[in-house]
Amino acid sequence: MLNIIIFGPPGSGKGTQSARIVEKYKLKHLSTGDLFREEMENNTPLGREVRKYIDTGHLVPDEIALRELYNRASKHMDSPGFIFDGFPRTIVQAEALDSMLEERGIPICLVISVEVAEEELFKRIMGRGEDSGRSDDNEKIVRRRLQVYKEQTMPLISYYKEQGKFVAINGMAPVDQVFAKICHAIDTYRESQKVIPVVE
Ligand code: AMP
Numbered sequence: 001m002l003n004i005i006i007f008g009p010p011g012s013g014k015g016t017q018s019a020r021i022v023e024k025y026k027l028k029h030l031s032t033g034d035l036f037r038e039e040m041e042n043n044t045p046l047g048r049e050v051r052k053y054i055d056t057g058h059l060v061p062d063e064i065a066l067r068e069l070y071n072r073a074s075k076h077m078d079s080p081g082f083i084f085d086g087f088p089r090t091i092v093q094a095e096a097l098d099s100m101l102e103e104r105g106i107p108i109c110l111v112i113s114v115e116v117a118e119e120e121l122f123k124r125i126m127g128r129g130e131d132s133g134r135s136d137d138n139e140k141i142v143r144r145r146l147q148v149y150k151e152q153t154m155p156l157i158s159y160y161k162e163q164g165k166f167v168a169i170n171g172m173a174p175v176d177q178v179f180a181k182i183c184h185a186i187d188t189y190r191e192s193q194k195v196i197p198v199v200e
Pocket residue numbers: 010032033034036053054057058059060061062065085086087088089093136145
């Protein structure tokens with residue numbers, strides 16, 4: 001299985017790049033943000049529960065994010081791999097994801113980090129807010145989301161660097177160039193995993 005985490009702050013283009021990766025490598029896209037927005041739109045009990053965190057720019061509690069991610073992932077264990085988008089966001093989530101995947105013998109292969117300067121992120125999200133209709137795309141909330149990212153999610157960078165899985169990509173480049181670099185990282189990984197037959 002090819003399991004990839006697409007990592008980066010809000011506004012780094014993770015969603016756009018994930019859609020392209022899914023199309024090319026036929027992976028199952030697992031986005032906890034999309035999942036929560038769907039629940040909020042359908043006004044389910046879970047949607048009502050998570051809204052108070054999302055609308056104020058805070059993270060949904062780990063136990064909820066983990067439970068929902070597991071439920072969704074376990075329905076798609078037959079897929080050629082997963083692309084995790086917006087998950088994990090805390091060390092607790094990363095450790096839980098590692099144990100879930102390792103139990104099944106399908107660990108994370110690569111963590112692709114899409115890197116974008118903070119002011120550019122802010123501009124992008126504020127621009128997006130004009131037409132995304134997302135309730136969490138306004139100035140005060142966006143600042144808080146970026147702060148939460150720095151405090152709670154950035155520690156994952158060293159977590160995955162220590163595992164030797166972290167690849168940083170310049171997300172300031174045009175979308176096609178970012179995608180080309182992501183593909184290069186994935187293809188290099190796949191190449192390195194090929195078993196070379198022993199010639200006797
Ligand atoms: P996103 O679309 O990934 O930016 O997620 C939107 C919002 O959903 C975030 O600001 C969080 O409030 C919540 N959220 C999404 N994924 C997670 C997660 N893995 N852990 C906690 N909260 C999350």
